[in-house]
Amino acid sequence: MINSEFSWPVRIYYEDTDAGGIVYNANYLKFLERARTEWLRQLGIEQDQLLQHNVAFVVRHIDIEFRNAARFNQLLAVSCRVAQLKRASMVFSQVIADETGRVIVTANVTIACVNLAAMKPIAIPEDVSGVIARATS
Numbered sequence: 157m158i159n160s161e162f163s164w165p166v167r168i169y170y171e172d173t174d175a176g177g178i179v180y181n182a183n184y185l186k187f188l189e190r191a192r193t194e195w196l197r198q199l200g201i202e203q204d205q206l207l208q209h210n211v212a213f214v215v216r217h218i219d220i221e222f223r224n225a226a227r228f229n230q231l232l233a234v235s236c237r238v239a240q241l242k243r244a245s246m247v248f249s250q251v252i253a254d255e256t257g258r259v260i261v262t263a264n265v266t267i268a269c270v271n272l273a274a275m276k277p278i279a280i281p282e283d284v285s286g287v288i289a290r291a292t293s
Contacts, residue, residue: 161237162198164191166252168230177228184220184261188250191234192267199287210272211281216245217266226252226260238292241285244269244277 172183196203206212226232233253240247245268252261269280280288 161235162191162195163233163235164194166190166232166234168226168228168232170228173228179226181222184222184252184263185218187232187234187252188236188261188263188265189215191236191250192248192265195236199291201284201287206281206284207272209281211278212270212272213246213267214270215265216268218263220261220263222261224254224258224260226254231255232260238288239264241288241292243279243285246280246288 166187168179172179174180193203203213231254234250235253236248236250238246239249245266248263248265248267250261250263250265251259253259268277270276271278279285
């Protein structure tokens with residue numbers, strides 16, 4: 157069984173920051189995405205294999221709160237857990253924190269499963285939803 161909360165380390169590089177050495181706000185979205193992707197990978201779900209079957213996970217909605225600033229060369233931990241698993245979507249609760257545990261960003265991210273060709277919602281494939289349900293129970 158996989159722990160229901162997953163954490164992925166992210167080092168802040170110069171390219172992630174603005175002229176003042178503070179992480180540019182859009183880059184937090186990239187960090188959140190990487191953690192979700194690595195969580196799926198840990199479960200044995202490779203998104204490129206889903207794409208071969210015309211299935212994709214897309215971000216439908218994000219509620220994000222920027223609570224503190226991260227800076228160049230900091231090591232962050234990006235956590236994610238499934239707060240809600242539905243037939244065709246998932247809601248992730250995510251937190252980005254620094255080395256001391258200080259919260260930098262909190263986010264609730266709704267991910268929809270779609271048929272890539274039609275860009276229409278579809279049910280999460282049963283083999284995928286089964287793995288996710290077992291990992292989050």
